[in-house]
Every structure is written in structure tokens, then in C-alpha cells.
Amino acid sequence: MKGLDILLGLAVAAYGLGAAQAFRYLAYLDPALEASAFRWLTWGIGLQAVFLAALGGSQGYTPVTNLSEILSVLAFSLGVALALGRSKVSAPLLSVLFLPFIFLLSVFSLVAAAKGQGPMSSLLTEPLIALHIFLTLLGYSFFTLGFGVGVTYWLQESQIKRHQLRKWANHLPALDSLEGLTVFFTGWGFLLWAAGLFMGIFQALKVWGGIPCSDPKILGSFSVLLIYAAFFLGRWGLGLRGKKTMVLVLAGYFLALFTFLGVQVFLNSRHVY
């Protein structure tokens, strides 16, 4: 395990350096610093991919069975989503917003790993369940980025509409680009989330013998899909643009967040987490 710990530590260090460069970018506004932050992010993603693959190989199941592994996968998938988004539109402030967040998640994952937790349930080691969790985590990460870009769009749009342009408005992409980026993140999130739910249905049929439709986690997950479907329908079917559609992106994300975290805290669900 020592080699794996070193790999995770290196990934965390790369994210940390990326976050540091992102903060330096904020101070000096030098595009070279943002480019450097992005290079560290890609190193972090690469190292973490190797770590997750090696961990899965050594354990014999996909590493999504305890807090440390979940945080690690979440940091990794957020990194992947951010890197893909950045290759589409250059939005330095997004790196500044999300790189420290990714770094923090990876640090928590490292701390949790040090406690040496085993799987929260043996069910989680099942390949289909693992795939279900992995895909929904990936989908959730894309939704998170979509939410971040959506909020940015909202702020930028309000500034332009009210004629109150603040200094940082110059460092944000155009509304058109932000809208395109939101569609990109939300689109991928939708597909991955839907694929994750599909895997979940298979497993539910196998383990529970049916789909417990009253389970709040399942209800929430399908509602998230419905809200995002309404977003795409509004945009492509009814020609809705701007804030009207962004409301759906924000609502969809809040519901996804509640489904992901809130259900376990406030409601009862048959899901392990």
C-alpha cells in the first residue's frame, strides 16, 4: 500500500501546486500562471488515474466503497471535467474556482485513506454497483462544473444587463461562451448520470427484486434527469435562452446535491450512501 499512498500523495501535491498557481493567477492576472495551474491539474489527473487503477487492481473491485475512495474519485472526475471544459473554452476564473476545491477534496481523501477504512458494505464491491456509483459520480462532477459556469453566467449577465460592470467581468468569457460551456457540462453530466441510473436499475432488480420508486434517492435522481431534460427541451425545442434556462441548471444541481448528500442526512433511503 505504501506505493499507492505515495501515488495519491503525489497527485495531491500536483493539485496543490495547481491551486497555488491558480491563486497566483488571481493576484497577478498572468495567463502563464493559469496555464501552469492547468499543467499541474493534468499531472494530478494522470497520477490519480494511475492511483485509482492500481488501487482497484490491488483490491479486486472498483474503488468507490468508502469515504476516501469516493472523495478521490470525485476529485479525479471534477479534474477531468474541468480539463475537458478548459480545452473547449478558456475561462481562467473557472480554474481558480475549482482547482482549490479539487485540491481540498484530494486532501480529505488522503486524510481518510490514512485511517485505513474498508468497504462500507460488501454490496459496493459488486461490479455493476461500482459502475453505477462511478458513473453517477462522474455525472455529478459535470453537473457541478455546469452549475459553476451557470452561476458565472448569471453574475455576468446581471452585470451587463444592469450596466454595472465590475473589474472581474473582464476576466470572464463572453455570455455566449458561458452558455455553450454550461450546455457542454450539463449535456455530459446528463448522459453519465442517466447511464449511472441505468446501471442502478439493473442492480436494483437483481438485489431488491424491483425498483423501490418511493426511495427518495431514486426519486431525486430521476427528478434531476427530468429537470435537465426540461433544460434541453426548452433550449432546443422552444428556443429558450439565457437566464430562463439557467434557472433549470441551478435547480437541477441543487436537487442533485440534495440527492447526493441531503437524502442520507434528512431522509431514509435503502442506499448505503
Place this chain on the structure above:
Amino acid sequence: MKFQVFGLNHATAPVSIREKYALAPDAVKAFLRDLKALAPEAAFLSTCNRVEFYFLAEPAAEVTALIRKKLQAYHRLSPAEARKYFYRHEDLEAFRHLFRVAASLDSMVVGESQILGQVKEAFRFSVEAGMAGSTLTGIFNRAFSAAKTVRSQTEIARMPVSVSSVAVSLAGKIFGDLAQKKVLLLGAGEMSELTAKYLAGEGVADFWVANRTLEKAKALAAKLKGQGLSLDQGIAQMGEADIVLTSLQVERALVGAPDVEAAMRSRKGKPLFIIDLGVPRNVDAEAGRQAQVYLYNIDDLSAVAQSNQQERQKAMAAADEILSREIDGLCSWLNNLELVPTIVRLKERFESVRQEEWDDFSKRLAHLDEKDRALVERLSRDLAAHLLHAPLVTLKNLPDARERFEYAKMLNDLFGLWKGPEE
């Protein structure tokens, strides 16, 4: 040699004086060649806001006197009048001046982008006239690099400060790439034309120009390679345009909220940017309340421009800090050029004084034998070496590049290693 700047600018001389001193490119080269004997490395910067000579010379006074004389002869100004408007800086102050000029901190409109190109042009002339040696090249290249750093790392140039450039910048914030966007001009006023030209500069290729007088619309459309329309046709075309620019002389708003509403229906939610440059306003303010419609009138644009100007002023402190760092780097580089010759000259000066004294004393020590005379001469050498040792070690070990540069300069002045400036 000292790096100096001698000239006048918008802060010291009114335009009526500045325009008298401006030189055409050919005259600049001839002027530089005339200076060559006194100032082997020099550059001449002539813009509408400044006329400045940058040169390396020793002594400086002869060069500045020559420049003044030539300019006075050329422009027939009295010496007193000329002296009133000119300034001269040397060494650190001159570096700082050049760096501030190149970074547009000394411009009338702080942060404007033209000046860097003009300084580069001035340097190019100097190179072509054979007046750019390694020192001047090093200084100017560092000034260019510092200016780029200031532009990329501060807000100094990011925020547009004219009404037209604010409008174009806003269009960029809404649409991003403007190349595929369509622009409709309602009215063919000067401000509209200027803004349209800015938009064309950003890649806009599709223009419609509508005016009460169709001929005028067609004339402007021809300039923009667009299409001329009547005013009614123009308003009907609003749904097709991404940016609408209005500058009509009207008594009341010509474009009402229902017109914009109709346009938005056909746009299927795509944003519409309306720039209303007319006074009285051409577009009903209510139209701007609709979703995806961004309406800016002349006051809105002016307010943004003014606030941007204030931001630029605030960014000056950060820019000056960057320039200080860059000037430290320049001093460090110059130290390598200046320190060694200074030390060599200082040692030579001590040796020549010692030799003079020894020549005088050795006659009076004729009664001593050869061995004792050699001993006394050695004493004089050791004494000179010991006296020099401490200051030279201090000079070499000074950690701050600026301080080293200043000390070297001071030594040069104190011991007369170079001839000082003579006014």
C-alpha cells in the same frame, strides 16, 4: 556613459508647442545622424503627445545644447521659450521615464495601446540610422518587455475608456467572437460610423445601414461593405441583427418596446445588443427590460468608460511596482557593463596619482640606495591598494542592483572618472 532623456510632452507643453517640435520620419533619421558624434547611441520618439530624445552620451550638456539649438533653428523658437517646456532626466530617472512611457503610464489616456508601437518604431529608426548599440538595445528591449508585463498583469489596458471602444468591448462580452455577427446601423452619424469601424476591426463583416436619406445610408454602407436601407426597412430588419447601433436625430424614441419585442420573437431567444448613441434617445428604455436584450445609451457607455478610467488609475500603483522590479533587472544588467569599467578606471586613477607623486618624491629620495627606494615605492603601491580595497569590496558585494549602480555612478562623479554633466 549616462543614459538620458531630453524632451517635452503633453504635461509640460501645449499642443501648439508640441506640434512645432514633431519631426517627419526622414527628418528623424537625419537628426539622429547629426547627433552621432556626440551621442553614439540615440533614439528619437515623436508622437502627438511627446517629442523625446533618448541617448547615451558624455557629457550630456553638449548633446542637449545641440538638440536644443537644432530644434530652435528648425522651429524658430527662442531659447527661453524652449527651455520652459523641456525636461531632462538621467540614469535611474531616465530609465523610469522610458519604462513608464512604453507601458503607457505617462500617456494622456493611461493604458492606451498605441504608445508601445510608437516607442518600438522610434527604436527601429534608431537601428536603421545605426544609432542603436548594445546598451541602448538592452535598455529599450527591457522597456518593451516591462510594458508587455504591465499590460498582461494589470488592469491598465484591459478596460476600454472611449465610448466606441466600450460599446465594442460590451459586444465582445455578450457574443464572444464577433466575426459571424450582423450589425444594423440606424442613422449614419459620425459616432455610429466610428463604432462600426471598431466593430469591423473585430471581424464583423455583415452591416446594414438604414437612414432617412437613402443615399447617405448607401454611402456609409459602401464604406463598410454593407447594404444601405431606408429607415423603415432598417427597423423591420432588427430581428436579423445581433447588434443594433442607433444615432438618429429624433424628437422622441423611434424604436419602441413593441418593435424590440417583435424582433426578439423572430430571434428565438438569441441576445440582442442595442447601442443607442442618439440624443434624444432613439430607443425606448422599456425595451431594455426584455430578457436577452442589452440596451446601452450614450450615458451608460460614458459611465462605463469613466469607471474604467478610474480603474486604470488605480492599476497604476501595481504597474509602477512591476516597472521598479524590471528597472532593478536593467540596473543589474547594466552593472555588469558599468561596474567593471568603473573599477578599472578607479584603479587607473589611483595608480596615476601614485605614479605622479612617486615621480616627484623619488627625486628627493636620491640619497637612498636602490633597495630602500624600492621599499618606499612598494609602500606607496600597498597604500594605494589598501585604500582601494575596502570600497571596491563593498561595491562588489552590494546586494541591491540599484544601489550598486548608484555607487558606481557616485564613484565616477567623485573621482572624475567621467566628465560630469555641464549645464
